[in-house]
Amino acid sequence: GLTIRSILAHASGLPAWLPLGHRLWEQHPDTVPGSHEAKRLIRGWIQSEVAKLPIQNTATTPTYSDIGYIVLGWWFESRFKQSLDELIKSRVLTPWHLTSTRFVGTNEWTSGDSPLANFSAATELCPIRKRVIVGQVHDENAFALGGVCGHAGLFSTADDVGKWADHLLNSYYGFGPVKQETVKLFWTTGGRFSQNDTRGHFGNKISPADLGTWRLGWDTPSVTGSSGGNNIPRDAVGHLGFTGCSVWIVPSLCATVVLLSNRVHPTRNNDAIKTFRPALHNLIWDIVRQTTPQQNKFSSS
Template sequence: MSTRRLEDVFARIEQRVKDNLFPGAVALVARHGRIVGHRAFGNKTRGGNEPVTLDTIFDLESMTKVLATAISALVLVQLGKMRLDDPVVRYLPAFTGEGKDRVTVADMLRYSAGLPVDNQFLDVPDRDEVFRRMAETPLEYPPGTKAQYSDLTYRLLGRVIEAAADASLYAFASEHVWKPLGMFDTLYTPPPALVPRIAATGHSSVRQRVVRGEVQDEQDYALGGVCGCDGVFSTAKDVATFAQMILDGGTYAGVRVLDAKLAAAMVRNQTPWTREEETDVSPMSNLLFTPKGYGWELFTSRFSNGGTRLMPGSFGKIGGAGTVFWIDPHRKLVAVLLTNHGLPVPFDEPNWNQLIYTLGSGEFFDGVVNAVIGHA
């Protein structure tokens, strides 16, 4: 890696912090399993004076979908406790309605279950009742016919995992993924003692306070903070560890978490009926409709939040509060950018598109690729 070019990448992040585009950030770049750059910028709170440090913990929002949910589902498959072609209704008896008997675990993993993008019930206080209503949501399209990113799908997938594992999603992911990998700063529902290490995100109009140490998404907070959609907190180093495990075929530092075939399937295009040229037409459309793996976003050439210079076959995941990481297997490259920008309010297409531009994630990953010297 070119040290000079990496310094340019970090300088651009620092400038965005100085321009008040987001309060703080941590960036980490690794190649061939070695960290080549790891920097912290700004503050943990907007307008505050608590500097972000390399071990600052961030609200990862939808990065939860790969770091907790999709990986846990595949570990359950590996353990023989669940199959990819199992019908969802086997684990969620309330998952009934026209066509829903055909929805499989694999359909949920690849965002092709037929469910809408979201269906929230913030006015229902009972957690089990919320999940029952979510499970009863009618399909919008036949399962396995298109990709449509769905928070609702992953909330329900978290419940599928809990039924199959006979354990909470938190307990299962911690025991089978995070602890074996040494990801000791990765967790749901951080305790109060950990809050000083956590970067605050945005203001919650529902909670009437700036959110710090609590998942910012209102539905997942109302559900207790442990969910298949959002809720995981972590550091850049822990995220990079997880990424390296996937890059190395399911193993890290001599510990195998996932079978190599399942690890490869996780990041392969699992929605071959989805055409990139028809769906990669804006940042929001890219998130919602472009080809997907099991939980992962796959690199496309135009509006990917990973920029335009990653190699085909690259994969990554973004979190709505301003966190993102991508893996380029051809270059053996991992890059992580965690910020405390906070969720766009309201969460609509113009504000999502603006978030992508504000983060400068494309500039970040393009700069990291530009710092690569050779491909060996």
């Protein structure tokens, strides 16, 4: 069935994406994004997808799922009796001193304008909102849900993302804000197996396809064609964002690399990032490898 672990590793069997926002605007055009009614309708549509899952999850190939992370966000809110933005602020952003990172919910929008409009890069010319999006979540489903979601909606700066990544890298080495065993668990465990496992259920040998590239909340480099470059270390973990953002953390090099871009401006048809991103990372890895481990240790690039 549906578990937190399977959702984290994109092995839940939930679909990659659903046109929830588009369905809301087409079927209920008068419903305000982020309103109680909008959330009720979307929750019902997702619950119908969850109901289709088999009691025993037989999925063998991980599939990236935004829907799973929307569900996970709801679980955290139910478990801790706090909204997701308040929960993340109190448990991560404030104690880790990430002062330039936040969600922007619909309750903060004034006449359609975001409080971050003067501090954010423009993204796409949205056909639904009928304007270029600035300081509002780009993802249509997150917008329909009010801008605060488990899969999208968090605004930040390269400096803050770098600090966040460094906190995790330091934790990997045993002196960060997260338990070392927790970070290692998330970076080495897939939806069904760990990369250290040699045998799976019933003694069957585990193939690379069984593990996939996904770990718990993280991705790892593809064997070929990785966005992290063709010489990215194999112990790297990271994640990409649809709008052109990415982060990679490499324990063996003691390095973190953050790229924040607006590749969807003015439209998502611009896919030049596919060649730019690996080329940039190849250059960075070459530079990092030229320095000594002592110079690199516990610093971001």
